[in-house]
Amino acid sequence: MDELPAEVALMWRLRDTPRRGPKPTLTLDEIVRAAIELADEENDLAAVSMARVAERLGNSTMALYRHVKSKDELLVLMSDAALEQPEPLPADVDWRTGLTFWADGVLAAIRKHRWYAKLPISGPPAGPNNLAWFDSALGALAGTGLPEEAKVGIVMGLITYVQGEIRMALDLSAGFADNPDAFRLYGATLTRVVDPRQLPALAKVLDAGVFDEVNNFEDDAEQDFDFGLQLYLDGVAAFIERLAQAK
Structure with a gap:
């Protein structure tokens, strides 16, 4: 061996x-x-x-x-x-609630050690704590009837989303702390340089006032995290339904 x-x-x-x-x-x-x-x-x-x-x-x-x-x-x-052990998943919850609980747990764990986002990622999870988190997420999918390979694919995709969002949010949070006006005036700045004839889709976003106010970056980042997470889980739900219909 x-x-x-x-x-x-x-x-x-x-x-x-x-x-x-x-x-x-x-x-x-x-x-x-x-x-x-x-x-x-x-x-x-x-x-x-x-x-x-x-x-x-x-x-x-x-x-x-x-x-x-x-x-x-x-x-x-x-x-x-630094990740420590994950909290046990709540009993008798569906897979979506379980994965949401899991993702929120990862977010909370990394927020305790904000430097974590700067650690290099050189391979798949292999340490005892990382594997405990991996096992917990796989366990949330236990009742879905999915093949094991699909469960791994879903969890690895979720890890990619969660880690990526956290890393970007922490970097942007540091940028907001250094120069909040760059965020607060973002919409006004883009309005001066975006030509609707060249960037029509972005111009519609600006007209809708999407970038008009950035007052609490942490709250905005948390809402963005939850929004993206639910979009990802919507895709997982559609995948589970599609496989069930194919049987």
């Missing part, structure tokens, strides 16, 4: 710690927790370095390297640990 990929073994605590040298004074969990606390306090993933985490723990940087080979490995561990 092939060995587990190094990152997977690390996240599941299946990689052996070197036995040579003095007895370790740190645990891997302590290192990851300190890195997450550092990123939370400064709201910045760039604040995390092996040296700063070691300093926070009152240890040398070399003490960290006995557990984590690089900052990249530390980021992998943070990406799983």
Whole structure:
């Protein structure tokens, strides 16, 4: 049997710690927790370095390297640990309510660690917490009668939507904090440059006043998230119905 990929073994605590040298004074969990606390306090993933985490723990940087080979490995561990375990789905709810509850849970979890949106995504979920979220979403589809491959496709598409929306919303939120007038005056700015003859569809949006007011970016972002989520779930509902009719 092939060995587990190094990152997977690390996240599941299946990689052996070197036995040579003095007895370790740190645990891997302590290192990851300190890195997450550092990123939370400064709201910045760039604040995390092996040296700063070691300093926070009152240890040398070399003490960290006995557990984590690089900052990249530390980021992998943070990406799983920061999500924590999902809340159990409410009992006896339909698949749509379950997936809505799940998506709102992901949103709430990442909002606790806004730096999470800056983490690189290098592969499918593989850590214990990420797989627990994956399992939870698949479980919401248990009563649909869908084939397992379709369930995976639906959940992966939902993950793509949720992660993408959250990442974009957090970036835009930071932009709004830096320059709110750019958002508040967006409609007026576009009105000055949009020619209805060249951009007729966008001109209709401006005439309808869609971009006239942006007062609370967080509320607008949450409404956009819910709107897009329900559109996605509408598509899932149509897919489930189509498969049921084909049987």
